[in-house]
Amino acid sequence: MGKQTVQLDRVIIRFAGDSGDGMQLTGDQFTSRTASFGNDLSTLPDFPAEIRAPAGTIPGVSAFQLHFADHDITTAGDTPNVLVAMNPAALKANIRDIPRGADIIVNTDEFTPRNLTKVGYDTNPLEDGSLQSYAVHPIPLTSMTVEALKGIEITKKEAERAKNMFALGLLSWLYHRPTEGTVTFLKQKFAKKPEILAANITAFEAGWSYGETTEDFSVQYEVKPAVMAPGRYRNMSGNLALAYGLIAASQRAELPLFLGSYPITPASDILHELAKHKRFGVMTFQAEDEIAGIGAALGASYGGMLGVTTTSGPGVALKSETIGLAVSLELPLVIVDVQRGGPSTGLPTKTEQADLLQAMFGRNGEAPVPIVAPRSPGDCFDAAIEAVRIATTYRTPVFLLSDGYVANGSEPWSIPEVDSLPDLRVQFATEHNHTKADGTTEFWPFLRDPETLARPWAVPGTKGLEHRIGGIEKADGTGNISYDADNHEKMVRLRQAKIDGISVPDLEVDDPDGDARVLVLGWGSTYGPINAACQMSRRKGSSVAQAHLRHLNPFPANTAEVLRRYDKVVIPEMNLGQLALLIRGRFLVDAIPYNQVRGLPFRAEELAGVIKDVVASV
Amino acid sequence: MSEAVELGFPSLRLVPKAEGKQSAKDFKSDQEVRWCPGCGDYAILAGVQSFMPELGLAKENIVWISGIGCSSRFPYYMNTFGMHSIHGRAPAIASGLAITRPDLSVWVVTGDGDALSIGGNHLIHALRRNVNLKILLFNNRIYGLTKGQYSPTSELGKVTKSTPMGSLDQPFNPVSLALGAEATFVARTIDSDRKHLTETLRAAAEHEGTALVEIYQNCNIFNDGAWDPLKDAEHRDSLTFRLEHGQPITLVDGSRGVVRAADGSLQIADVSAVGTDALLIHDVHSEDPSVAFALSRMSDPMSLANTPIGVFRDVRRTPYDALFAEQMAAAKAGGSDDLATLLAGSDTWEIT
Numbered sequence: 001m002g003k004q005t006v007q008l009d010r011v012i013i014r015f016a017g018d019s020g021d022g023m024q025l026t027g028d029q030f031t032s033r034t035a036s037f038g039n040d041l042s043t044l045p046d047f048p049a050e051i052r053a054p055a056g057t058i059p060g061v062s063a064f065q066l067h068f069a070d071h072d073i074t075t076a077g078d079t080p081n082v083l084v085a086m087n088p089a090a091l092k093a094n095i096r097d098i099p100r101g102a103d104i105i106v107n108t109d110e111f112t113p114r115n116l117t118k119v120g121y122d123t124n125p126l127e128d129g130s131l132q133s134y135a136v137h138p139i140p141l142t143s144m145t146v147e148a149l150k151g152i153e154i155t156k157k158e159a160e161r162a163k164n165m166f167a168l169g170l171l172s173w174l175y176h177r178p179t180e181g182t183v184t185f186l187k188q189k190f191a192k193k194p195e196i197l198a199a200n201i202t203a204f205e206a207g208w209s210y211g212e213t214t215e216d217f218s219v220q221y222e223v224k225p226a227v228m229a230p231g232r233y234r235n236m237s238g239n240l241a242l243a244y245g246l247i248a249a250s251q252r253a254e255l256p257l258f259l260g261s262y263p264i265t266p267a268s269d270i271l272h273e274l275a276k277h278k279r280f281g282v283m284t285f286q287a288e289d290e291i292a293g294i295g296a297a298l299g300a301s302y303g304g305m306l307g308v309t310t311t312s313g314p315g316v317a318l319k320s321e322t323i324g325l326a327v328s329l330e331l332p333l334v335i336v337d338v339q340r341g342g343p344s345t346g347l348p349t350k351t352e353q354a355d356l357l358q359a360m361f362g363r364n365g366e367a368p369v370p371i372v373a374p375r376s377p378g379d380c381f382d383a384a385i386e387a388v389r390i391a392t393t394y395r396t397p398v399f400l401l402s403d404g405y406v407a408n409g410s411e412p413w414s415i416p417e418v419d420s421l422p423d424l425r426v427q428f429a430t431e432h433n434h435t436k437a438d439g440t441t442e443f444w445p446f447l448r449d450p451e452t453l454a455r456p457w458a459v460p461g462t463k464g465l466e467h468r469i470g471g472i473e474k475a476d477g478t479g480n481i482s483y484d485a486d487n488h489e490k491m492v493r494l495r496q497a498k499i500d501g502i503s504v505p506d507l508e509v510d511d512p513d514g515d516a517r518v519l520v521l522g523w524g525s526t527y528g529p530i531n532a533a534c535q536m537s538r539r540k541g542s543s544v545a546q547a548h549l550r551h552l553n554p555f556p557a558n559t560a561e562v563l564r565r566y567d568k569v570v571i572p573e574m575n576l577g578q579l580a581l582l583i584r585g586r587f588l589v590d591a592i593p594y595n596q597v598r599g600l601p602f603r604a605e606e607l608a609g610v611i612k613d614v615v616a617s618v
Numbered sequence: 619m620s621e622a623v624e625l626g627f628p629s630l631r632l633v634p635k636a637e638g639k640q641s642a643k644d645f646k647s648d649q650e651v652r653w654c655p656g657c658g659d660y661a662i663l664a665g666v667q668s669f670m671p672e673l674g675l676a677k678e679n680i681v682w683i684s685g686i687g688c689s690s691r692f693p694y695y696m697n698t699f700g701m702h703s704i705h706g707r708a709p710a711i712a713s714g715l716a717i718t719r720p721d722l723s724v725w726v727v728t729g730d731g732d733a734l735s736i737g738g739n740h741l742i743h744a745l746r747r748n749v750n751l752k753i754l755l756f757n758n759r760i761y762g763l764t765k766g767q768y769s770p771t772s773e774l775g776k777v778t779k780s781t782p783m784g785s786l787d788q789p790f791n792p793v794s795l796a797l798g799a800e801a802t803f804v805a806r807t808i809d810s811d812r813k814h815l816t817e818t819l820r821a822a823a824e825h826e827g828t829a830l831v832e833i834y835q836n837c838n839i840f841n842d843g844a845w846d847p848l849k850d851a852e853h854r855d856s857l858t859f860r861l862e863h864g865q866p867i868t869l870v871d872g873s874r875g876v877v878r879a880a881d882g883s884l885q886i887a888d889v890s891a892v893g894t895d896a897l898l899i900h901d902v903h904s905e906d907p908s909v910a911f912a913l914s915r916m917s918d919p920m921s922l923a924n925t926p927i928g929v930f931r932d933v934r935r936t937p938y939d940a941l942f943a944e945q946m947a948a949a950k951a952g953g954s955d956d957l958a959t960l961l962a963g964s965d966t967w968e969i970t
Contacts, residue, residue: 296710461721468647
């Protein structure tokens with residue numbers, strides 16, 4: 001029995017429920033089906049730091065937003081077209097983001113007086129008319145699920161827990177999503193629990209059938225596959241891409257990867273992922289603390305491994321001294337900082353870009369460290385490879401600045417050919433490099449490559465190259481302890497010159513109209529919202545250029561030239577103006593900062609408004 | 619890396635052997651030693667340099683890693699690979715190196731401040747993990763490099779620059795701490811006793827896993843004579859217990875010995891009164907660390923009376939790095955290492 005099908009070019013769905021309702025899993029599954037259907041997509045998981053906050057409360061609400069379209073999109077979307085609210089708390093926590101006219105699917109079973117009171121509803125919003133301007137679909141999801149699962153040998157509680165699959169089935173029907181993938185996923189997940197498997201599949205199918213039969217939904221929607229570049233695709237989240245990028249870099253460098261790490265949100269998933277891949281020679285070490293994590297990684301680098309540590313902002317603070325040591329030792333090391341809201345513990349599960357200056361300057365002394373930042377989930381793969389390239393080529397610690405938004409978000413990812421990845425092989429020192437006046441030779445650990453200024457990487461076990469290195473200032477060339485004033489001045493400037501001289505690609509500018517007088521400059525995960533805002537502005541007739549920095553230290557060589565091309569430069573950041581401070585200080589450009597620290601990505605429409613005002617002012 | 623060779627030292631069996639005969643001179647670097655004249659560190663350095671040839675290892679496969687403090691300058695003076703790192707972190711850095719490079723013999727040099735104060739966390743976790751590291755803890759009961767503040771092993775009431783009215787801190791007993799931290803090898807020796815120092819280094823080198831050697835070391839500038847009662851010929855034999863595996867535990871002069879009391883605790887008794895048969899026989903290999911712990915508690919931190927010297931504990935537990943290597947090998951045997959397969963995953967779609 002077919003219903004009318006309405007074509008849409010894009011849809012934004014937000015699943016919201018209690019932390020224990022399985023909203024992240026539901027969102028993930030809908031995303032996977034959407035990805036394999038061929039839509040372009042972008043996701044935004046938004047969950048509390050507490051594992052299980054008290055049930056039915058606002059702090060316990062966990063949400064997952066998915067934006068999918070028949071065209072290229074770069075954000076998880078500003079305002080949902082559909083809200084799935086599994087309880088009153090989910091409705092209350094999300095209703096202010098929902099535009100009038102949107103569909104709201106609610107689980108009426110949870111709208112009990114007690115649950116309503118718990119979140120401060122004096123009257124039932126489903127009955128008091130406050131939702132009149134929305135298309136509300138009241139569905140007793142829990143009881144319908146329990147009813148559908150009669151006959152399966154499980155407890156009532158287990159039956160109730162399958163309600164997220166009922167919701168997923170309904171949404172899958174509503175948006176014409178393929179079902180096979182979800183069934184396959186459930187079969188794998190519950191392979192050892194046949195009753196639970198049967199319950200989940202039955203609930204999923206019941207949800208689908210409900211959509212077909214109920215009169216509450218008169219239409220079905222369809223979002224055609226997006227036109228994307230030819231190739232093989234998969235759905236990819238940022239932390240996974242980052243882990244894969246590190247493995248790929250290790251393979252291309254022919255250096256075993258050693259991760260020294262301490263669990264911290266939102267970076268732990270990289271540790272979990274890498275721990276699965278020992279067969280690629282990936283070694284993971286869960287250390288006693290953040291300091292030991294980076295210490296072990298540095299020890300491994302000293303031994304000729306690809307040393308990596310993963311953390312978030314608070315962990316970087318603890319690792320600072322070791323990063324300084326790595327600067328002084330001039331050994332390769334990658335420090336992954338998946339930024340979260342700060343200061344201190346801050347907002348562990350929310351995103352922010354406020355560690356830029358910590359990465360740039362957060363050490364004692366003049367201790368320059370290159371910084372690379374991915375712009376999207378899939379881009380974490382390439383950014384990780386780039387961080388490894390810089391670390392190994394220039395024998396330096398490198399910051400890879402991801403954040404909670406790109407780490408947990410996902411998008412379709414064009415699977416690269418392994419052969420197309422850069423060759424990162426390095427040459428260890430094997431012989432003496434200095435001839436003394438008497439004609440004998442010796443090894444100088446701090447004799448630099450004239451082009452890169454990198455020192456030799458001489459690993460223990462190499463005959464004839466025995467030498468000592470340390471955090472004390474060392475004499476240029478020999479590496480022996482030196483307290484000489486002129487030598488210190490020289491070494492500080494050499495270390496700075498090495499980082500300043502790192503070869504990075506030029507900054508590219510997207511200015512399709514060619515006549516823009518305003519440039520929007522960003523870095524890291526704001527790429528998506530800025531890009532969407534620029535496109536929005538252009539559609540409305542404003543000429544605007546976009547440039548996005550992957551390299552924050554050193555800046556691309558053409559940065560000054562790009563900045564000077566425009567009358568105004570706007571810098572949106574999820575901090576209080578850290579890149580803007582660097583740009584002003586470095587280039588004397590009176591950049592206009594636009595800042596938000598809400599723990600959430602920018603809304604494209606809001607940025608478009610900012611752009612409009614600036615364009616109007618030139 | 620280089621091919622492994624079988625050695626007399628099981629913990630070093632994967633480390634390549636030296637090609638020719640070595641001497642202490644081979645282990646002296648060209649750097650001028652800059653400790654204060656008279657410092658106990660000189661004796662330890664000389665002891666280590668003369669012991670190293672006994673290992674017969676390729677010296678490029680030996681690495682000394684240190685933290686910060688007077689003792690931590692040690693690596694600069696050894697003609698091997700070495701790293702002078704940051705305060706307290708040497709065990710962490712050395713762990714990363716030792717885990718990834720089983721072909722290296724990795725030694726950590728640290729002090730009472732470096733290991734027990736700022737680096738306490740890394741020390742206890744290195745010990746419980748049992749990574750193949752040898753840790754030499756130079757204990758002089760004072761901060762030397764920062765010019766004379768009390769340390770975590772300074773005695774209660776210690777008057778120093780930072781404690782003009784006396785230290786209020788209960789000191790650590792490094793041996794007790796190590797035993798509590800699941801250490802598999804714990805020993806104590808004295809800087810000035812070359813023979814005992816060498817014996818202890820040998821035992822540590824032979825041990826598979828983390829070995830902690832506490833070395834009583836004199837700081838002649840800021841805490842001169844801290845260990846004198848255990849060194850001067852007049853008193854030492856009546857204050858020191860020599861721990862030797864399989865031997866009764868007695869003071870060096872033989873006058874008193876350790877017996878087990880009716881309540882199970884250890885007591886010190888006159889040997890003439892209890893007879894030699896009643897004396898406790900030292901067993902370094904005892905799985906139960908309680909006797910070793912009890913022995914570590916006998917000494918008086920103020921007078922140094924009843925101080926045991928020697929190996930307290932030396933038990934076999936597969937080192938972390940060996941278990942780590944086993945997991946790596948098992949994983950490599952059990953799955954594909956094709957990068958393209960990994961990147962593609964199982965759920966892909968094609969756009970043409």
